[in-house]
Amino acid sequence: MKTKIRIATTSLGGCFGCHMSLLDLDERLIPLAELIEFDRSPLTDIEHCTNCDIGLIEGGVCNSENVHVLREFRKNCKILVAVGACAITGGLPAMRNFIPLEECLAESYLRGIGVENAQIPNDLELPLLLDKVRPLHEVVKVDYFLPGCPPSAEVFWTFLNDLIAGREPSLPYECVHYD
């Protein structure tokens, strides 16, 4: 049996929309499953990734945990892919970048509608927020980018098939969208 391509996936400051779009491959997931297997991913519940061929990351870098996860992926994935608008530009979560962090927290946790016993969450378990949301390429080297909000299933299909076949991935015009 041929060794399967090992893929890890995660969502940092993302909405899992890119993961949902991957699942939009529908029946094409069946032939794809013959070629790939998942390592760390919300689809497997494996907690840490080890020696993967491809890492797919959606979402921007919002907090300290995101930085750790991103570095773990970079260390363990031969090819790291920024998936979707948030991973590439910071995306909608980065729209908080224009508001001081303290004000963001106060608006949500102190002044928010219906908030009782108002306080800024400060448990040691909680990752600290970064002052600004950052795209992946500002933290680690990223090998490929799949734009879109989300990238369509066709984008995943084209990209993964190119990579698996050993071709330099290339997206046709119809596959390149930022929205």
Added chain:
Amino acid sequence: MTKTIHIDGNTIPFKEGQTIIEAATAAGIYIPHLCHHPEFTAHGSCKLCTVNVNGRNCSACTFAAMEGQEVLNNSQELKADRQKITQMLFVEGNHFCPSCEKTGNCQLQAVAYHLNMLDSHFPHFYSHRELDASHAEVIIDHNRCIFCTLCVRASDEHDGKAVFAISGRGINKHLIINSESGLLKDTNIEATDLAAHICPTGAILIKHTGYQVPIGERTYDHQHIDQISLAVEQTDEN
């Protein structure tokens, strides 16, 4: 005898006084651009129309066509330069395409699609810019302004109103509005003005019209900007 230049080896006729981009457009050759518009005085600021003329790079929208010029337009090197320029335009402003009404109809985005730009490469500035929604019909979101001055020129040269101007230099450059309050509501701009429609990005928008055409069915969702641009600008010239 007709005077000619060569663009990527093709012989292109030109009329005295034409710029390289004008001669190219007339001959059906697309040179990427954002700040150039056939109706208005050339501005030469976006630098996307950078071509190589007799070994030197220059802006095709400001450089006069002259007999015998050897112009490179479609080289890999120029495509890479133009992609970097587009990436710089993206990171300097705040272009969140998924939340922009102009997405799919945006020329900045369309040029990026045309150049197969998949990432922003540079660190994002995330500079703080204002939004002016004071006017009843026209909204201006400075986050998306690329300082092409098309609104400035359209308001000056076409609408005869001088609603806009550029102030400041370098990184402090910004679009200003000609009213005492600095707000759009205190100007005489109207939704029918060319200046309100000419923005190549989503910086100036007409209110209440943003989603009349659904995302996915918009101009550049399926068509390259080169074909659209040539069709529009060749009609303009005739």
